[in-house]
Amino acid sequence: MExxxxxxxxxxxxxxxxxPISGRLIAAEELGGKLDVAFKKTLADAALGAAKxxxxxxxxxxxxxxxxxxxxxxxDKVQNVVNTESTGVGVRVIANGTWGFAATSALxxxxxxxxxxxxxxxxxxxxxxxxxxxxLAAVKGVGEVSWATPIKKNSMEVxxxxxxxxxxxxxxxxxxxxxxxxxxxxxxxxxxKYFASTDGSYIDQDVHRIWAPMTVTAIDxxxxxxxxxxxxxxxxxxxFEYLDPKxxxxxxxxxxxxxxxxxxxxxxxxVAAAKQAQEKLKAxxxxxxxxxxxxxxxxxWLTIHESVGHPLELDRVLGYEANYxxxxxxxxxKWKSKDFxxxxxxxxxxxDKVQPSTLGAVGYDDEGVKTKRWDLVKDGTLVNYQMIRxxxxxxxxxxxxxxxxxxxxxxxxxxxMANVSLAAGDKKLTPAEMVKDIENGVYIVGDGSFSIxxxxxxxxxxxxxxxxxxxxxxxxxxxxxxxxxxxxxxxxACVAVCDERDYRFGGSFFDGKGQPGQVSAVSHGSATARFxxxxxxxxxxxxx
Amino acid sequence: xxxYSEAEARTILEKVVKLSKADECSATLDGNVTGNVRFALNxxxxxxxxxxxxxxxxVAFGKRVGIATINTFDDASLEKVVRRAExxxxxxxxNPEFMPTIEKQTYxxxxxxxxxxxxxxxxxxxxxxxxxxxxxxxxxxxxxxxFSDNQTFSxxxxxxxxxxxxxxxxxxxxxxxxxxxxxxxxxVARNLSDVSKxxxxxxxxxxxQKSKGSVDAKALEPGKYTVILxxxxxxxxxxxxxxxxxxxxxxxxxxxxxKKGGGxxxxxxxxxxxxxxxxxxxxxxxAVLPWDGQGLAREKTPIITKGxxxxxxxxxxxxxxxxxxxxxxxxNLIMAGGTKSTADLVKDTKKGILVTRxxxxxxxxxxxxxxxxLTRDGTFYIENGEIKYPIKNFRxxxxxxxxxxNVEELGKPIRVGDDESPFVMMIPPMKxxxxxFTSLSDAV
Numbered sequence: 001m002e003x004x005x006x007x008x009x010x011x012x013x014x015x016x017x018x019x020p021i022s023g024r025l026i027a028a029e030e031l032g033g034k035l036d037v038a039f040k041k042t043l044a045d046a047a048l049g050a051a052k053x054x055x056x057x058x059x060x061x062x063x064x065x066x067x068x069x070x071x072x073x074x075x076d077k078v079q080n081v082v083n084t085e086s087t088g089v090g091v092r093v094i095a096n097g098t099w100g101f102a103a104t105s106a107l108x109x110x111x112x113x114x115x116x117x118x119x120x121x122x123x124x125x126x127x128x129x130x131x132x133x134x135x136l137a138a139v140k141g142v143g144e145v146s147w148a149t150p151i152k153k154n155s156m157e158v159x160x161x162x163x164x165x166x167x168x169x170x171x172x173x174x175x176x177x178x179x180x181x182x183x184x185x186x187x188x189x190x191x192x193k194y195f196a197s198t199d200g201s202y203i204d205q206d207v208h209r210i211w212a213p214m215t216v217t218a219i220d221x222x223x224x225x226x227x228x229x230x231x232x233x234x235x236x237x238x239x240f241e242y243l244d245p246k247x248x249x250x251x252x253x254x255x256x257x258x259x260x261x262x263x264x265x266x267x268x269x270x271v272a273a274a275k276q277a278q279e280k281l282k283a284x285x286x287x288x289x290x291x292x293x294x295x296x297x298x299x300x301w302l303t304i305h306e307s308v309g310h311p312l313e314l315d316r317v318l319g320y321e322a323n324y325x326x327x328x329x330x331x332x333x334k335w336k337s338k339d340f341x342x343x344x345x346x347x348x349x350x351x352d353k354v355q356p357s358t359l360g361a362v363g364y365d366d367e368g369v370k371t372k373r374w375d376l377v378k379d380g381t382l383v384n385y386q387m388i389r390x391x392x393x394x395x396x397x398x399x400x401x402x403x404x405x406x407x408x409x410x411x412x413x414x415x416x417m418a419n420v421s422l423a424a425g426d427k428k429l430t431p432a433e434m435v436k437d438i439e440n441g442v443y444i445v446g447d448g449s450f451s452i453x454x455x456x457x458x459x460x461x462x463x464x465x466x467x468x469x470x471x472x473x474x475x476x477x478x479x480x481x482x483x484x485x486x487x488x489x490x491x492x493a494c495v496a497v498c499d500e501r502d503y504r505f506g507g508s509f510f511d512g513k514g515q516p517g518q519v520s521a522v523s524h525g526s527a528t529a530r531f532x533x534x535x536x537x538x539x540x541x542x543x544x
Numbered sequence: 545x546x547x548y549s550e551a552e553a554r555t556i557l558e559k560v561v562k563l564s565k566a567d568e569c570s571a572t573l574d575g576n577v578t579g580n581v582r583f584a585l586n587x588x589x590x591x592x593x594x595x596x597x598x599x600x601x602x603v604a605f606g607k608r609v610g611i612a613t614i615n616t617f618d619d620a621s622l623e624k625v626v627r628r629a630e631x632x633x634x635x636x637x638x639n640p641e642f643m644p645t646i647e648k649q650t651y652x653x654x655x656x657x658x659x660x661x662x663x664x665x666x667x668x669x670x671x672x673x674x675x676x677x678x679x680x681x682x683x684x685x686x687x688x689x690x691f692s693d694n695q696t697f698s699x700x701x702x703x704x705x706x707x708x709x710x711x712x713x714x715x716x717x718x719x720x721x722x723x724x725x726x727x728x729x730x731x732v733a734r735n736l737s738d739v740s741k742x743x744x745x746x747x748x749x750x751x752x753q754k755s756k757g758s759v760d761a762k763a764l765e766p767g768k769y770t771v772i773l774x775x776x777x778x779x780x781x782x783x784x785x786x787x788x789x790x791x792x793x794x795x796x797x798x799x800x801x802x803k804k805g806g807g808x809x810x811x812x813x814x815x816x817x818x819x820x821x822x823x824x825x826x827x828x829x830x831a832v833l834p835w836d837g838q839g840l841a842r843e844k845t846p847i848i849t850k851g852x853x854x855x856x857x858x859x860x861x862x863x864x865x866x867x868x869x870x871x872x873x874x875x876n877l878i879m880a881g882g883t884k885s886t887a888d889l890v891k892d893t894k895k896g897i898l899v900t901r902x903x904x905x906x907x908x909x910x911x912x913x914x915x916x917x918l919t920r921d922g923t924f925y926i927e928n929g930e931i932k933y934p935i936k937n938f939r940x941x942x943x944x945x946x947x948x949x950n951v952e953e954l955g956k957p958i959r960v961g962d963d964e965s966p967f968v969m970m971i972p973p974m975k976x977x978x979x980x981f982t983s984l985s986d987a988v
Contacts, residue, residue, distance in 0.1 A: 077639065078639065129588055131587055180796075219796070221805060222804065222805060224803065224804040225911065226797055226798045226802070228798075228910075319584055319585050319686065319722070320589060321584070322584060322722060323584065323689050323720040327722075412590065449907055451904045451916045451939075453937060454904075454918075454920055454987055458937075458939050458984070458985035458987065460908075460941075460983075484983050515580070515690040515692075516580060516592070516692070535983075537982060539908045539914055540909070542912070543814075543912050544949075
């Protein structure tokens with residue numbers, strides 16, 4: 001097993017950003033290249049054979065090479081360049097109707113076979129206290145296949161110098177535009193994972209993800225006041241081409257703020273961030289009360305993540321996460337009733353692992369299930385959950401939805417969130433048209449602080465930019481805004497969703513779950529949406 | 545083999561330092577054996593045993609730094625990892641904030657290792673799960689919990705002759721007990737270095753009692769209340785606040801400890817005078833390694849004394865910029881208190897709310913350290929010194945800075961672990977006035 005470490009990055013507001021890092025540190029030049037597929041198949045077959053010989057009724061093998069690169073800068077300095085590689089093999093078996101798992105970093109047939117035998121031994125030992133045997137939904141073997149994120153430019157092959165120069169030019173632009181401080185980061189991930197199972201599948205996948213967050217800080221020394229504005233990019237399932245700005249990736253919102261879709265202009269956003277951070281220092285404080293909220297996709301993704309993505313994870317619903325992440329208000333009886341209203345009839349929420357450019361997009365999940373799209377909430381009514389092969393029978397289903405994921409070859413795969421998105425409205429509607437009907441509202445752009453209870457009822461969300469809406473027009477910037485909502489009431493208050501021309505993604509690069517914890521990356525798509533009569537609180541306080 | 549003796553560790557590290565041709569070299573060797581058992585729905589769900597040992601080598605040529613790691617220790621591997629660090633350093637951009645490796649330090653050993661914890665077996669872990677599950681099953685309750693333990697060693701050395709070696713142990717236990725109908729939920733947590741002081745059969749009683757006692761909770765209006773925060777409930781807020789104790793952040797103008805007009809608030813009274821927090825690596829209940837992540841020797845350090853801020857954390861670079869001495873950064877937080885238990889504080893309370901656990905704490909405004917989060921797994925109304933009835937969970941919006949100005953009474957500190965905190969903490973139960981609850985939660 002390899003170590004899990006954390007890189008602490010200060011300067012991101014008051015909270016320290018803690019990044020999970022796994023694997024050994026390597027030179028940037030080593031980030032290219034791949035293990036030979038034939039070699040991976042040899043390792044996999046060694047494990048499959050040993051597991052079957054040991055008495056396993058099922059076995060899957062994941063030969064993984066996980067690469068990460070972090071480039072961390074502040075102002076005119078590079079703080080850190082970290083390259084990591086983690087390579088090894090995880091073997092999961094069912095023996096005596098019970099799961100067993102073992103992993104090894106040694107890439108030899110003998111070591112992998114030994115891990116398979118250990119997994120069988122663990123399964124047999126655990127079967128003594130197991131009360132019900134594992135019921136695994138069938139998957140038809142797909143033979144030897146491959147899938148790759150359709151990238152145009154492999155981030156791992158872009159020279160470090162180019163990345164450093166880009167971030168330092170972003171920082172310089174922010175400082176020139178009035179920022180006092182700026183932190184910017186590049187996170188790049190490449191998962192090279194090979195899956196094989198006794199079902200007859202040999203699946204080779206090459207998955208790429210990219211994230212380029214920044215925080216710009218403005219200070220008023222005389223008053224001691226400070227404000228930050230985070231970048232408005234989204235982490236994406238793309239290559240380095242995401243950072244080549246193109247006109248079609250730029251979206252100007254009513255009121256003038258600019259956000260991004262298929263590509264990101266980090267320099268332009270840094271300049272805007274510096275100006276807006278200064279503007280935030282002087283912006284008036286919100287008057288608390290009920291407002292109609294107009295939520296940009298750069299903000300709404302996080303609300304979807306917390307209030308839809310997590311409560312519709314079947315393992316939470318069943319109680320497997322009760323001690324840590326919590327359970328869910330969306331109990332099975334609500335699903336069985338077939339008429340539980342999750343939201344208004346404008347609300348259709350779907351899960352998928354297939355939308356191009358998303359963090360969740362893969363060809364097959366980590367137990368060999370071909371990925372797909374399915375509805376969770378249809379026209380406001382709850383219709384489904386997210387589940388994996390050993391949970392399908394609980395919902396009376398014959399096949400998994402393909403939500404299984406492990407963050408490393410050394411971690412056992414389990415049910416993780418798919419992309420969960422709000423379907424765009426079916427009537428033509430742009431954000432500029434939406435705002436015309438709002439008399440007294442708040443327009444929120446970008447994600448901010450978020451907190452939700454362990455059953456996903458009561459939530460509070462902040463943002464990056466807040467604008468008052470008066471009589472159909474986007475007005476001045478306001479500050480100290482957070483809204484509190486009870487999940488079903490919040491979604492019931494959704495009265496309009498813009499059409500697909502406005503559909504964009506946000507996402508979480510490091511979503512945590514489980515004990516010991518694992519991270520995963522997931523996108524959430526939506527168009528701008530309107531929610532009527534939501535409770536807005538004022539978060540300003542005085543320390544005297 | 546991942547647990548090396550001091551002599552073995554010294555041999556490896558001295559070889560590494562000798563191999564390096566860089567201007568300077570520092571190396572760390574960290575080994576561990578970590579075991580865990582996880583259970584849910586009254587069944588063991590996963591269990592694991594992981595052992596690893598990692599050598600980290602950092603070298604510098606001028607202001608260019610390279611770091612590499614490896615987990616094999618034969619001579620060829622040691623040569624390989626040193627050369628890789630050197631190659632990385634040569635490729636790295638110059639770091640204008642580069643600081644030379646630390647001078648030779650004097651480390652006085654701390655009591656971080658307890659043999660009983662190092663000797664934990666898979667059977668012991670299974671018995672912890674069993675001791676929680678059995679009484680719950682008998683009572684028609686549902687247990688979900690996690691027990692993890694570790695034994696580790698840390699060794700450091702550098703080209704200036706510094707060397708340190710020490711072993712540590714730790715164990716952490718949490719268990720949530722829910723009623724079958726999902727109307728009640730209770731929780732218990734223990735964090736220890738010495739597992740011989742732990743008895744799951746005793747601890748689980750607390751979670752069972754709170755689970756049963758929290759059924760049919762009543763709704764109180766959100767607002768300002770006198771609260772008693774159990775140590776685990778208070779720890780998350782205190783730990784979040786400590787992120788603001790960074791000297792550079794404060795001096796740069798982006799901390800609640802920034803002074804109007806410039807500079808920081810060290811020396812100012814920021815809290816109620818009953819609030820004192822210090823760090824002490826030798827504290828018998830919460831001992832931590834005698835050096836920090838950079839290898840600097842830790843000292844007994846007052847952080848807040850009688851409400852006055854006495855300490856901000858200086859990186860070596862910032863200390864040099866500001867003409868300060870960089871000392872080892874704290875690994876524990878020891879908050880002063882009194883002698884009363886949580887139960888004693890309840891007895892002395894006319895009207896108030898008892899909070900077992902806080903959850904999903906997030907920063908709302910770093911300017912004031914305004915935090916939001918929720919109560920969870922046992923929230924009760926207190927009247928005339930007694931727990932009267934369970935109440936529905938609340939969301940709070942509160943700043944620990946304001947909270948620690950509203951102290952009514954502090955009880956006896958106990959050791960607390962928090963999965964979002966880097967510190968081992970000794971935190972008292974706290975009776976506080978005017979704690980701000982802003983909305984109700986339907987979550988149980």
